[in-house]
Amino acid sequence: MNKKMLSQQEVAELIGVHVNTIKNWREAKLLSFFRAPGSSRPFYFKDEVDAFINKNTKNKRCVVKPFKNAKQGKVLVSSNSNDDWRIE
16 A cells, blocks of 8 residues: 655645744654654655644644743744644
8 A cells, every 4th residue: 555655845835834843743743754764854644644734724724833832831823814723
């Protein structure tokens, strides 16, 4: 069974966030990934990325962009509807 795999850059472009955001989500274990032996490049399964988007999207115009305020320990959300991602 062949599953389509996406690079970190492709996932960032698909979701509409910076590649560092994808890295942060990966490190927070919000996105699973595959790394080939001997490689430092992570790859993501497209069906899992799609599931992540569906799980964390409030509507078709917005996506989840977690940003934790270190002082308050809260997830901040932009008021801009084009930039309105939430992860709970």
